[in-house]
Amino acid sequence: MKRNRLVNVLFxxxxxxxxxxxxxxxxxxxxxxxxxDWNGVSDNVxxxxxxxxxxxxxxxxxxxxxxxxxxxTVINIVLVNVVSFLLSLIVTSKIKRRNFYRAGFFVPYLIGxxxxxxxxxxxxxxxVVDFGASMSIDVLRVSFLSLPDTVIWAMxxxxxxxxxxxxxxxxxxxxxxxxxxxxxxxxxDGASYPxxxxxxxxxMMANAFTISLFLTLTSxxxxxxxxxxxxxxxPATRFFEAPVKASQLLAMNIFNTATANRMAEAQAKAVVxxxxxxxxxxxxxxxxxxxxxxx
Amino acid sequence: xxxxxxxxxxxVNPGLVLLEVLxxxxxxVFMFPFxxxxxxxxxxxxxxxxxxxxxxxHWGQLLTNISLIFSNPTVDYVGAFIxxxxxxxxxxxxxxxFSSMAAWVLVRSNKAWSTILFMVFVAAMxxxxxxxxxxxVRWMRVVGDFMHLRLLGTYHGIVxxxxxxxxxxxxxxxxxxxxxxPFELEEAATIDGCSKQCIFFKIVFPxxxxxxxxxxxxxxxxxxxDYLLPLLVLGSNGAVQTIPIxxxxxxxAYLKQWDLILTSTLIAIIPVIILYLFAQRYIIKGMVEGxxx
Numbered sequence: 001m002k003r004n005r006l007v008n009v010l011f012x013x014x015x016x017x018x019x020x021x022x023x024x025x026x027x028x029x030x031x032x033x034x035x036x037d038w039n040g041v042s043d044n045v046x047x048x049x050x051x052x053x054x055x056x057x058x059x060x061x062x063x064x065x066x067x068x069x070x071x072x073t074v075i076n077i078v079l080v081n082v083v084s085f086l087l088s089l090i091v092t093s094k095i096k097r098r099n100f101y102r103a104g105f106f107v108p109y110l111i112g113x114x115x116x117x118x119x120x121x122x123x124x125x126x127x128v129v130d131f132g133a134s135m136s137i138d139v140l141r142v143s144f145l146s147l148p149d150t151v152i153w154a155m156x157x158x159x160x161x162x163x164x165x166x167x168x169x170x171x172x173x174x175x176x177x178x179x180x181x182x183x184x185x186x187x188x189d190g191a192s193y194p195x196x197x198x199x200x201x202x203x204m205m206a207n208a209f210t211i212s213l214f215l216t217l218t219s220x221x222x223x224x225x226x227x228x229x230x231x232x233x234x235p236a237t238r239f240f241e242a243p244v245k246a247s248q249l250l251a252m253n254i255f256n257t258a259t260a261n262r263m264a265e266a267q268a269k270a271v272v273x274x275x276x277x278x279x280x281x282x283x284x285x286x287x288x289x290x291x292x293x294x295x
Numbered sequence: 296x297x298x299x300x301x302x303x304x305x306x307v308n309p310g311l312v313l314l315e316v317l318x319x320x321x322x323x324v325f326m327f328p329f330x331x332x333x334x335x336x337x338x339x340x341x342x343x344x345x346x347x348x349x350x351x352x353h354w355g356q357l358l359t360n361i362s363l364i365f366s367n368p369t370v371d372y373v374g375a376f377i378x379x380x381x382x383x384x385x386x387x388x389x390x391x392x393f394s395s396m397a398a399w400v401l402v403r404s405n406k407a408w409s410t411i412l413f414m415v416f417v418a419a420m421x422x423x424x425x426x427x428x429x430x431x432v433r434w435m436r437v438v439g440d441f442m443h444l445r446l447l448g449t450y451h452g453i454v455x456x457x458x459x460x461x462x463x464x465x466x467x468x469x470x471x472x473x474x475x476x477p478f479e480l481e482e483a484a485t486i487d488g489c490s491k492q493c494i495f496f497k498i499v500f501p502x503x504x505x506x507x508x509x510x511x512x513x514x515x516x517x518x519x520x521d522y523l524l525p526l527l528v529l530g531s532n533g534a535v536q537t538i539p540i541x542x543x544x545x546x547x548a549y550l551k552q553w554d555l556i557l558t559s560t561l562i563a564i565i566p567v568i569i570l571y572l573f574a575q576r577y578i579i580k581g582m583v584e585g586x587x588x
Contacts, residue, residue, distance in 0.1 A: 022459020029430035112520025
């Protein structure tokens with residue numbers, strides 16, 4: 001018995017030790033630093049209370065980043081899930097080579113955000129613009145990445161390209177777990193295809209929607225890699241009379257603040273990101289779970 | 296009967312044909328960026344500026360560009376590839392081994408402490424990396440100084456960090472799987488005189504094979520493509536570099552030279568695609584199981 005307890009401890013130690021050292025301790029340090037004047041250079045760190053947080057909510061660049069991150073997340077949730085749901089219907093239909101398509105649509109997810117950011121910067125700044133010029137389509141002549149009004153949409157489109165194939169897999173697994181006889185019976189009863197999708201498929205897939213919405217929500221909220229290499233925050237725009245970067249999402253705002261050695265301020269922003277993420281995802285999961293029961 | 300069946304099979308369903316055409320178009324749209332990368336990796340800088348959509352005049356330029364990438368003085372791509380491989384493989388080994396061991400103890404202990412510990416692991420998954428990253432770097436420096444063991448800029452430092460970040464999700468996934476392994480198997484082995492560690496390595500671990508694939512793939516895609524953690528722990532021009540860091544360093548040095556930047560992204564993509572071609576079935580299955588649980 002004593003030996004068994006020793007084995008228990010030995011088996012748990014590596015994971016728990018790494019977890020405590022890498023996540024738990026830095027987490028509490030992080031909460032503490034957000035209430036200090038930490039600048040990353042000096043070793044002396046003084047406690048300043050909630051001053052950093054108070055300052056945040058009067059800083060236009062932070063408020064702007066917060067708002068566009070919410071906008072970006074909402075656009076992504078709709079775009080990614082609509083596209084991936086449609087893709088999942090396609091690859092579970094009776095068309096030829098459906099497994100080939102399923103594998104193909106997933107490929108963008110394998111390419112990291114850093115690499116695909118560069119690729120899409122080239123596509124949007126060169127390919128689309130050149131195409132617009134050669135076809136004399138004026139809308140395309142100016143890159144979507146260079147206008148404050150379109151840059152978020154361009155980023156969402158790229159994000160959809162990256163994530164749709166992954167979310168599609170979740171929907172496919174859900175569709176395949178629904179007994180085929182259910183759809184067939186409805187078909188025999190004369191239900192049209194859209195009616196079958198809306199009245200049978202979607203209600204039966206409620207659980208998959210909860211997961212997919214959660215994944216798109218949290219990944220969009222924390223978006224950094226693709227933001228860095230696609231736009232690096234640009235172009236410049238104005239918000240409440242102050243100059244801000246039009247596509248600087250929250251994670252990049254935190255990164256840039258820390259790069260400027262305003263570590264405590266960056267840490268306070270990160271804590272706000274954390275709290276917002278927890279609140280929003282809790283609301284989303286609760287609402288979705290309630291819907292699951294109703295359906 | 297058979298005649299009628301073959302007749303219905305011959306009849307073309309117009310809806311299905313339309314769907315098939317639509318799918319092919321959609322597929323082309325999805326693959327278009329990759330096509331453009333290949334196309335423009337085979338051009339000179341001047342050719343791209345002149346016309347980015349045109350076909351390259353000499354496909355041989357692709358090899359020239361690739362050799363330019365490998366011989367450039369700023370970024371060592373071969374080194375970055377080796378470092379990325381070493382870091383990913385070592386991290387995966389420790390994550391799979393230690394997470395499965397921990398998850399098994401947590402499932403089989405079935406006490407208040409094990410439930411609480413499991414809940415702490417699960418709850419930690421909501422903490423965004425941004426809250427941890429700067430305190431973590433400072434903490435790793437302090438601990439490293441204290442133990443006279445450099446953690447920043449080294450293999451063991453970043454692998455240890457990946458073990459910490461990878462543990463919660465991996466323990467969660469293993470936990471769900473081990474719960475469904477019948478306990479009777481382990482009881483029988485105990486009666487046969489197998490010790491506790493022997494039960495895990497001889498009986499339980501071999502049964503975990505399918506879920507290990509899931510854990511490998513979930514963590515593998517993340518670690519291979521991860522940017523911020525290597526940037527902070529290894530530095531942007533340290534001795535140890537990963538592929539994403541090499542690509543950004545390269546793009547930063549060869550600003551707007553799309554011929555070379557695109558070729559460098561192509562070099563970063565190719566190994567992943569090759570691996571995907573071979574392990575496609577496992578990767579898709581692993582992704583689905585990992586996200587549904």
